[in-house]
Amino acid sequence: MSVEPLLKVNGLTKMYGARIGCADVSFDLWPGEVLAIVGESGSGKTTLLSCLSTRLEATSGSVEYHMRDGAYRELSRLTEAERRFLMRTDWGFVHQNPADGLRMTVSAGANVGERLMAIGHRRYGEIREAASDWLSRVEISPTRIDDQPRAFSGGMRQRLQIARNLITGPRLVFMDEPTGGLDVSVQARLLDLVRGLVHDLGLSAIVVTHDLAVARLLSHRMMVMKDGHVIEQGLTDRVLDDPREPYTQLLVSSILQV
Numbered sequence: 001m002s003v004e005p006l007l008k009v010n011g012l013t014k015m016y017g018a019r020i021g022c023a024d025v026s027f028d029l030w031p032g033e034v035l036a037i038v039g040e041s042g043s044g045k046t047t048l049l050s051c052l053s054t055r056l057e058a059t060s061g062s063v064e065y066h067m068r069d070g071a072y073r074e075l076s077r078l079t080e081a082e083r084r085f086l087m088r089t090d091w092g093f094v095h096q097n098p099a100d101g102l103r104m105t106v107s108a109g110a111n112v113g114e115r116l117m118a119i120g121h122r123r124y125g126e127i128r129e130a131a132s133d134w135l136s137r138v139e140i141s142p143t144r145i146d147d148q149p150r151a152f153s154g155g156m157r158q159r160l161q162i163a164r165n166l167i168t169g170p171r172l173v174f175m176d177e178p179t180g181g182l183d184v185s186v187q188a189r190l191l192d193l194v195r196g197l198v199h200d201l202g203l204s205a206i207v208v209t210h211d212l213a214v215a216r217l218l219s220h221r222m223m224v225m226k227d228g229h230v231i232e233q234g235l236t237d238r239v240l241d242d243p244r245e246p247y248t249q250l251l252v253s254s255i256l257q258v
Helices: 045-052 080-089 108-118 124-137 154-166 184-201 212-218 236-241 246-252
Strands: 007-016 019-029 034-038 060-066 072-074 091-094 172-176 204-209 221-226 229-235
Touching (some): 019 045, 019 221, 045 172, 080 108, 108 124, 108 154, 184 212, 204 212, 221 246, 229 246
Parallel strands (some): 034 204, 172 204
Antiparallel strands (some): 007 019, 060 072
16 A cells, blocks of 8 residues: 655745745655754744644645545645644644643643543543543643643643643644753653654654754754755755755854854
């Protein structure tokens, strides 16, 4: 049985008036593959992620997603209801600031269980049990299930956000600077956790990061962006160990402030 790309991106462009957000981006994302999008601030990587995840409407180009029924759908043609259902079930989105991806005034268990309720689960005991299991998987004690996220540290909030996203068994997760704002020791622990979960669950992921160490640890393949354009892409180790473009060489040698 031949494997089809999960996501097919062709000529994706976003303009802000005369200013380029991202321009003519094309790539395929395969099942189980992690793609890192890297570049300095203002390179277009966050705009690209927003267009791919339908949070921002592209100016031109196409993004096709391989639905569970085997058909490809052009994401810009989905109805709002279809898009919302996709984002609640088959997709996850991990924000840089966990407060943007959590409900801070309800319990940790409710944050995780809410996604299950959105896809039709109704048995309270089963939802709570699943939430407790996922808290354990992201290294949060199940005894904290009734605590609100505002009582958690930054690293715990990020792990809670990851549990909330993964409990529905998505096939594709978007991550926007997932370790941003965390101290180095917390970053390392979180990255190790994410890498393990992505591998165990066979997830595809698109990770935006300015941190090349994050890209090396998490991704199979990477794209380097500059001024809205993809200037280099390839297997992560190849790009980082043998960068071809002068800009990528500067990034790798840490001369640029990214």
